Amino acid sequence: xxxxxxxxxxxxxxxxxxxxxxxxxxxxxxxxxxxxxxxxxxxxxxxxxxxxxxxxxxxxxxxxxxxxxxxxxxxxxxxxxxxxxxxxxxxxxxxxxxxxxxxxxxxxxxxxxxxxxxxxxxxxxxxxxxxxxxxxxxxxxxxxxxxxxxxxxxxxxxxxxxxxxxxxxxxxxxxxxxxxxxxxxxxxxxxxxxxxxxxxxxxxxxxxxxxxxxxxxxxxxxxxxxxxxxxxxxxxxxxxxxxxxxxxxxxxxxxxxxxxxxxxxxxxxxxxxxxxxxxxxxxx
Ligand code: MN
Numbered sequence: 001x002x003x004x005x006x007x008x009x010x011x012x013x014x015x016x017x018x019x020x021x022x023x024x025x026x027x028x029x030x031x032x033x034x035x036x037x038x039x040x041x042x043x044x045x046x047x048x049x050x051x052x053x054x055x056x057x058x059x060x061x062x063x064x065x066x067x068x069x070x071x072x073x074x075x076x077x078x079x080x081x082x083x084x085x086x087x088x089x090x091x092x093x094x095x096x097x098x099x100x101x102x103x104x105x106x107x108x109x110x111x112x113x114x115x116x117x118x119x120x121x122x123x124x125x126x127x128x129x130x131x132x133x134x135x136x137x138x139x140x141x142x143x144x145x146x147x148x149x150x151x152x153x154x155x156x157x158x159x160x161x162x163x164x165x166x167x168x169x170x171x172x173x174x175x176x177x178x179x180x181x182x183x184x185x186x187x188x189x190x191x192x193x194x195x196x197x198x199x200x201x202x203x204x205x206x207x208x209x210x211x212x213x214x215x216x217x218x219x220x221x222x223x224x225x226x227x228x229x230x231x232x233x234x235x236x237x238x239x240x241x242x243x244x245x246x247x248x249x250x251x252x253x254x255x256x257x258x259x260x261x262x263x264x265x266x267x268x269x270x271x272x273x274x275x276x277x278x279x280x281x282x283x284x
Pocket of ligand 1: 146179207209242
């Protein structure tokens with residue numbers, strides 16, 4: 001198992017100074033991996049990032065949520081094309097930093113929708129992920145689809161929907177990305193979805209997030225249920241700690257995720273505490 005941390009625990013943007021700080025802090029806190037926030041992948045200094053990762057012995061993945069102008073579940077061919085271009089940029093970022101996974105809300109926009117997804121929109125999303133997966137396979141990269149709560153997407157809100165979507169796409173390197181924060185809102189259990197995804201051979205990425213997105217163990221998530229299932233599933237992949245506070249702000253992403261409150265200020269303490277929390281739950 002590889003323990004990762006989301007870059008926004010450390011920094012809100014990816015300036016050279018912030019990239020250096022985030023990757024060094026990840027290593028200092030004892031993590032194996034950093035999840036890069038590839039919200040604007042074309043604007044990323046890939047060479048510097050790859051160099052810093054090598055220097056600190058840290059692995060990488062990347063995640064993003066698409067926006068309204070790049071929504072691949074849209075019926076508008078131009079919007080879908082813009083989304084596909086952004087996903088190709090994000091995939092190149094993963095490849096060129098030696099990363100292993102591209103994950104997040106890459107099958108729709110990350111936003112509150114005011115209507116259900118249409119049949120044509122869903123087909124556009126399926127076709128996009130199939131093509132992305134084929135391109136990713138050439139570089140041995142896994143595509144992981146992160147279902148989110150109903151206020152952040154109208155396409156995938158549960159593990160069952162995600163497995164159905166993956167079945168429709170029919171590619172071996174498309175996996176389900178389970179996030180405890182979203183599971184806690186939409187699932188009936190914190191264990192059954194983990195076991196279902198693992199039984200389908202599609203448990204491919206995990207986000208550890210508390211019910212209020214703050215420090216793990218200080219909210220209402222049933223952690224013993226979740227980690228018990230994760231341990232018994234035999235999952236051996238990436239487990240990334242994800243937490244957001246108004247102490248670290250990204251110009252657009254923080255607003256999209258409704259990060260209005262200051263849930264922590266000391267991110268070093270948060271990061272080391274979260275790693276201890278994840279390790280001790282998986283041992284127990
Ligand atoms: Mn997440």
